[in-house]
Amino acid sequence: MAQQQSAQRPSDTPRTILxxxxxxxxxxxxxxxxxxxxGGLIGDVHSRDVDLAEGVSGSVVDLTGHLIVPGxxxxxxxxGGGGSFSSADPEECLTVVETHRRHGxxxxxxxxVTGELPDLAxxxxxLAELVQQGELxxxxxxxxxxxxxxxGAHQPELLRDPDPADVRKLLDAAHGTASMMTVAPELPxxxxxxxxxxDAGVIAAVGHxxxxxxxxxxxxxxxxxxxxxxxxxxxxxxHRAPGPVAALLEDERITVELIxxxxxxxxxxxxxxxxxxxxxxxAFITDAMGAAGMNDGMYPLGPMxxxxxxxxxxxxxxxxxxxxxxxxxxxxxAFKRAVTxxxxxxxxxxxxxxxxxxxxxxxDDRAGSLQTGKDADLVVLDASYDVVGxxxxxxxxxxxxxx
Numbered sequence: 001m002a003q004q005q006s007a008q009r010p011s012d013t014p015r016t017i018l019x020x021x022x023x024x025x026x027x028x029x030x031x032x033x034x035x036x037x038x039g040g041l042i043g044d045v046h047s048r049d050v051d052l053a054e055g056v057s058g059s060v061v062d063l064t065g066h067l068i069v070p071g072x073x074x075x076x077x078x079x080g081g082g083g084s085f086s087s088a089d090p091e092e093c094l095t096v097v098e099t100h101r102r103h104g105x106x107x108x109x110x111x112x113v114t115g116e117l118p119d120l121a122x123x124x125x126x127l128a129e130l131v132q133q134g135e136l137x138x139x140x141x142x143x144x145x146x147x148x149x150x151x152g153a154h155q156p157e158l159l160r161d162p163d164p165a166d167v168r169k170l171l172d173a174a175h176g177t178a179s180m181m182t183v184a185p186e187l188p189x190x191x192x193x194x195x196x197x198x199d200a201g202v203i204a205a206v207g208h209x210x211x212x213x214x215x216x217x218x219x220x221x222x223x224x225x226x227x228x229x230x231x232x233x234x235x236x237x238x239h240r241a242p243g244p245v246a247a248l249l250e251d252e253r254i255t256v257e258l259i260x261x262x263x264x265x266x267x268x269x270x271x272x273x274x275x276x277x278x279x280x281x282x283a284f285i286t287d288a289m290g291a292a293g294m295n296d297g298m299y300p301l302g303p304m305x306x307x308x309x310x311x312x313x314x315x316x317x318x319x320x321x322x323x324x325x326x327x328x329x330x331x332x333x334a335f336k337r338a339v340t341x342x343x344x345x346x347x348x349x350x351x352x353x354x355x356x357x358x359x360x361x362x363x364d365d366r367a368g369s370l371q372t373g374k375d376a377d378l379v380v381l382d383a384s385y386d387v388v389g390x391x392x393x394x395x396x397x398x399x400x401x402x403x
Contacts, residue, residue: 014038015058016394016403021380023047024069024350026369035068037376040394045370061403063380063389069350070369071106071377071392072331073357075180076140076229076257076285078111078301080292080330085110086302088123090130097135099293100286103330106377106392107137107358107367109179111287113302114143114154117166121173131177137361138179141170142228145193146208147184152233153301153315153325154208162193171200178202179361182228184209185219198223203360205257208233209244216247220254226360229287230256230273232264232324249276255360257285258352260337261329263312267342279348283357284334289313289326301325336385 016037023033025047036043036058078085081099083092093110100108110127112120120141130136143154145162160166162183171178180203183193197204206219207228227248235243248254256277258270264287265273274282286292290299291308298316299306306325307316313325331353338349350369358368366375380389380400389400396403 015043017058017060018063018068018378018380019060020062020064021066021068023370024067024346026355026371029067029346032064033068035370035378037391037394040376042370042372042374042376045372061400063400065383066388066400067346067381067385068370069335069346069379069381070354071367071379071390072104072335072353073137073361073363073368074100074105074108074286074331075283075357075360076111076142077105077108077288077292078113078142078326079290079299080288080294082290082294082299084290084300084302085127086113086115086123086300088119088126090126093126093130094135096290097130100288100330101390101392101397102387103293103332104335104379104387104390105286105331106379106390107361107363109138109140109361110136111140111142113304114146114151114158115302116158117144117169120144120170124170124173124178125175128173128175128177136177137363139174139177140180140182141178142182143208145181145183145187145190146233147187147210149210150184150208150233150235151320152208153304153306153320153323155303156319158303161187162189164189164192164196167193167196171202180205180226182207183219183224184211185222185224186211186215191218191222194219194222194224198225206244206248210235211244213242213244213247216244217251220247220251225253225255227254227256229259229264229285231269232259249273252281255281255283255356257283259287259327259329260284260334260342261286261327262337262341264324264327270342274342274344274348274352279344279351280356282352283360284331284338284352286329286331286334287326288329291328292330294328332379332381332387335381339385
């Protein structure tokens with residue numbers, strides 16, 4: 001049956017009917033459903049077997065044999081299409097946005113890379129404007145308040161302890177658009193900074209940390225709610241020293257980020273995390289850098305150079321040479337891996353790529369699920385789970401055949 005209410009739009013607003021596809025709804029996947037799009041919003045969503053044009057007026061797109069899922073939401077992405085969010089160049093930042101949109105990510109948070117505070121503030125000012133224009137959902141500061149022992153692809157000499165005064169400087173530079181900041185809570189000022197972030201309504205994420213189990217528990221109690229790319233850039237789970245992994249997995253207050261590219265995590269580890277946390281606490285991210293959507297080669301990542309070989313990005317020089325430097329992942333590939341290789345159901349994959357990150361960011365009133373009145377952000381996948389259509393706010397970014 002259709003949902004009880006339809007989005008209220010003038011009768012002369014162009015209407016598009018997406019018909020005949022399987023539709024991933026919050027209640028489960030339905031066969032041969034129908035979605036009405038009008039005025040950039042989702043209107044009626046039918047979950048019964050319907051004739052393509054039964055009782056409707058508007059442009060009908062026959063999507064029989066396809067699957068429609070909500071637009072993907074990425075809470076952790078650094079770059080793509082050869083561009084980087086750390087460039088402080090608005091056009092380059094838009095290149096990143098457009099690249100990931102073509103792969104189904106209709107909402108995204110721009111992640112920075114460790115740098116000097118004035119540089120980060122300058123980047124934040126540019127990104128804040130893009131948030132205000134509706135191109136981005138928010139800003140994620142990944143560094144510089146992280147552990148030198150778990151710095152990954154961040155430059156060790158630029159790291160600093162999380163002095164709350166410095167944390168406040170970055171929040172101020174973002175002009176209210178900061179969504180998340182990654183902090184190593186064991187560092188001096190770590191817990192105080194977590195509390196500051198929580199009080200400011202900014203997500204405090206535990207990551208790039210050498211924290212113990214107990215110290216991580218303290219951070220959670222202080223207000224941390226996210227695990228930045230769980231397992232990566234933190235101590236491994238040990239039988240006598242469970243470390244941050246156990247604390248983050250077991251606590252229902254934590255949403256765990258997972259990079260499902262087949263490089264950062266073994267499939268068995270990803271499946272373990274999904275089972276332990278539950279599908280409702282998992283957010284798949286890309287952690288993508290500039291090479292996402294591009295060929296192998298050399299790319300910048302903040303102040304560093306990264307070499308991509310066979311789709312794997314690694315720092316090319318300096319004290320962290322050889323370290324994995326983000327990914328070349330796009331979320332359509334993460335979805336396909338989840339349902340074809342990792343044993344996740346379509347419902348679980350939709351939770352991890354759309355519903356959970358939307359809820360985490362507080363935008364689930366307009367994104368993250370296919371429901372009446374929400375933005376018409378959706379992805380059309382073929383029988384092989386490859387993208388053939390992307391719609392954002394009612395506009396086709398990738399147009400399926402017949403649309």
